[in-house]
Amino acid sequence: MLPNSQIWAYVDTGTVHGIQNPPATSRDSLLYLYAGDGTTLIEKDDDDGTGNGLDGTIETPLSSAIAGRILVAGAATTCGWTN
Numbered sequence: 163m164l165p166n167s168q169i170w171a172y173v174d175t176g177t178v179h180g181i182q183n184p185p186a187t188s189r190d191s192l193l194y195l196y197a198g199d200g201t202t203l204i205e206k207d208d209d210d211g212t213g214n215g216l217d218g219t220i221e222t223p224l225s226s227a228i229a230g231r232i233l234v235a236g237a238a239t240t241c242g243w244t245n
Contacts, residue, residue, distance in 0.1 A: 167233045169195065173226045175213040189213055193226035205231055 175189040195205040211225030 169228060169231045169233060171195070171228045172211055174211070174216060175222055175225045189222040190224040191226045193228055195228055195231065204233075 171193055173191040173193050175191050190209070193207040194203060196202060197204055205228055207226040207228050209224050209226065210229075211227035212220050213222035213225040214220055
């Protein structure tokens with residue numbers, strides 16, 4: 163990773179044509195960014211995104227996003243999400 167690299171991550175919990183894909187039971191999500199060791203939490207997000215199903219229609223304010231987090235050079239990271 164280059165010095166001052168950034169991460170941009172987004173979980174779109176909107177629907178496609180009004181249909182929520184199974185097995186999803188909620189439009190709420192949590193987004194986690196971990197250090198390369200898999201246990202050190204760098205950042206967590208709950209509800210900073212807008213779910214739109216990629217069609218521009220706001221469907222839920224419960225999506226998650228990590229925008230522009232600057233990462234330390236040489237540190238590996240892992241992203242995970244829950245719905």
